[in-house]
Amino acid sequence: MGIKVINISKTYDKIKALENISFEVKPGELFGLIGPDGAGKTTLFRILTTLLIADTGEATVAGYDVVQEYKSIRNHVGYMPGRFSLYQDLTVEENLNFFATIFGTTIEENYDLIKDIYVQIEPFKNRRAGKLSGGMKQKLALSCALIHKPKVLFLDEPTTGVDPVSRKEFWEMLKRLQKKNITILVSTPYMDEAELCDRIALITDGKILEIDTPEAIKSSFPKKIYRVKSSGTFQLIQDLGAYDKTHSAYPFGEYIHFTSTSTDFKAKDLVDFLKEKNHSNIEVMETDPTIEDTFMELSK
Amino acid sequence: MKKENAIYVENLTKMFGDFTAVNNISFEVGKGEVFGFLGANGAGKTTAMKMLIGILKPTSGHAQVASFDVASQADEVKKSIGYMSQRFSLYNDLTIKENITFFGGIYGLKKSVIKEKTQELIDELGLKDEANKLVKSLPLGWKQKVAFSVSLLHNPRIIFLDEPTGGVDPITRRQFWEMIYREAHKGKTIFVTTHYMDEAEYCDRVSIMVEGKIEALDTPKNLKTQYKVDSMNQVFLKLARNIE
The missing domain is CATH 3.30.70 (Alpha-Beta Plaits)
Structure with a gap:
């Protein structure tokens, strides 16, 4: 019930964004896609969240096929895109209410899941999202991505441009979410964050270089x-x-x-x-x- | 307080309404120094930097950049500095060559000089085959290297770099720092912000801003000794946590 990706490829015009990507994320795993800007991470996220169709290959998320069963996937995944994409003119609380309603739930019903994160921005619940600081926007976006209690959570570069202190806190939040049986796929250009994942895939120029635990990847280094x-x-x-x-x-x-x-x-x-x-x-x-x-x- | 070819900041403050974004900061940056300007998001780095490059008026205090006053001689400041950031660097819909020509024109360079500089820059970066390609087709790391070179076109004495390497792949990130070192070696002063703490170690000195104030300023080595830790990352975490 995690994520399964088999031979996915995607080309834009002449640029090969993804070339024959295959990997598996086990249920409950915290899996990291580690690679620089332009590696193909966002394209992969968009395919797995059913916003983009791959040229070739197959993928399932939480047991559903990304093409045939895209509607089921949308009900069962949370997605936090790299670019802040909540409603800037709605308040913190309105945004959260909006997303809860869309998914046929209420803030109260799943409050337990977001409590940890939401309490930090609750004092500003009447502030418009556009007026929040970077760190607070990030926490609101995560709360909105979690409000329908997803089985799988997709986080596309949640910590890019974020200072080391906030990054550390963000990863502590992810570790707590993982304990609540949520499978997490997270991407980052910061190599030090790779150490905090159960397993990682190193990705560059649309290709996966290596998939393994951080420890195994380090010990595979061929030279002194x-x-x-x-x-x-x-x-x-x-x-x-x-x-x-x-x-x-x-x-x-x-x-x-x-x-x-x-x-x-x-x-x-x-x-x-x-x-x-x-x-x-x-x-x-x-x-x-x-x-x-x-x-x-x-x-x- | 006339200082030659460097940055001189004295009691610089910026308030937005009741909110003090930059609170009475003072420091100096020497000629040829690589100075790291660190801080958490929202600590006031961008506001401070905007004042130093002459696009935001201080509420109180003084700052001199390249021996010009940032408030009363803002135009002179702008001519003496180079600036690049992660958010805005080059025009995506122009080719590399067109970008260089455009910025050369903005800086008021003569046509013959622009032509010469363009060739020089393209050779130096090894971008002969890409010179006529649109900037948007380049990988981010290359864009940033070109942007850095463009910010040097008018031979500024001081270069401001606002998170120049965010999201850039690890090899290109290091090549970028080699370019920085080379310029510092030639006597240029570098003022750089970054969230990569390993890059903080490459600076001659770093300052760390916390809630509008400079809480620490020293060489990376001295800071690590002072806070009894072995990396700048730990220095940063310690400082920002202690404030809470």
Whole structure:
């Protein structure tokens, strides 16, 4: 009763938005679609929420076919699109009432499900949605997507442009919803959020690079990663780029993550090379791969 | 308070009715510095930035950008800075070349200079084959790289970047930061906002705004030491939580 996607493809004019996508989301799972802008995430969401028909392939959501049984799907899913799409001229309460009525329910009936989130915006229930701050809009949109007690919840980039504190709170809310037996498919361009999902699919240019648990994806990284630091970061990037043993060198916060083309590479080789290039305070240490390391390696 | 080629802010305040969006902030940004301007949504970053680029009048206090006063010499400020944001960067229905020509014209560059700069920029970005394509057909990351180059056309001394990398793929995001470093290396001052805390680590210094005030301002290293944590993300979470 989760989500099943089999060989879905979609093309706009000449652009292949999705190419042969297949994956499955188990009931009650929190599944993440991780990829940058333009990867095809929104197209996939629109197909699964029956707003767009795929060129080829099949998909079911909560056991219903996305083409044949689109009306049933609409009753059983909640969808929070990437762009704020509630009624700006209705108040917070009016928006919520509107969506409850459309689905033949009332705020009271499912209040339990949205309570956690709604109490935070309830003090502003008479404010027009267009006048809310970004964080509050996001909470209202989530409340509206939940008001009919959906079996499956689709969240398209709910945290894009949102600061780290609000992002953290949003993910805590998702974890609580998951405990209420809601299957969740969420997309994000923030690789650190991938760690909070049960399983993830890394997606780019309409193709899935990998599907697995965050742990398994990290441990599948094929090379040893060294974190490197010296007194001059800009020079360090330049020099690592020109080093003949460099496979990849990407900035990660205060360090550069370095991998080598050579299989018998030793940290000392790099230290010697950097000394030769007049770097000081050199630090080279083996480190664990992150989701972002894996994503970059796979999309290279 | 005449300062050369940098940003100088003293007791800057902006009120909308009873609401104080920016509350008495003061800081300086040195020439060639990469300065990260961080804060939660609604903390007042955008309002502060609007005052610094000369499109919003302060309620009180002063700010100088490229040694011009943002309130009384707003036009001079605008000529001395570059600006790009995530929301507005380029015209989607113009080609890359047309965008460059258009912005070159806006900045008042001579036709011959525009022609020369266009070629230079397209070569530098490796976009020869795309130069005559509409901007909307480009991936977001490329758009942002072009937009950054366009914001440099008139050789500004200070560049303001408002969330330039939101939603951009991880590799292009890093290439973008290499471009930033290169410009800083040439002596340009960079003022940047971001929600990626790993990018905060790339800045020489960062400030963190909470509810209209600057609650912290230092190098990433010193901030991490001060708050006894090992990433800027934790610094950010600690600061914003403690206020609640």
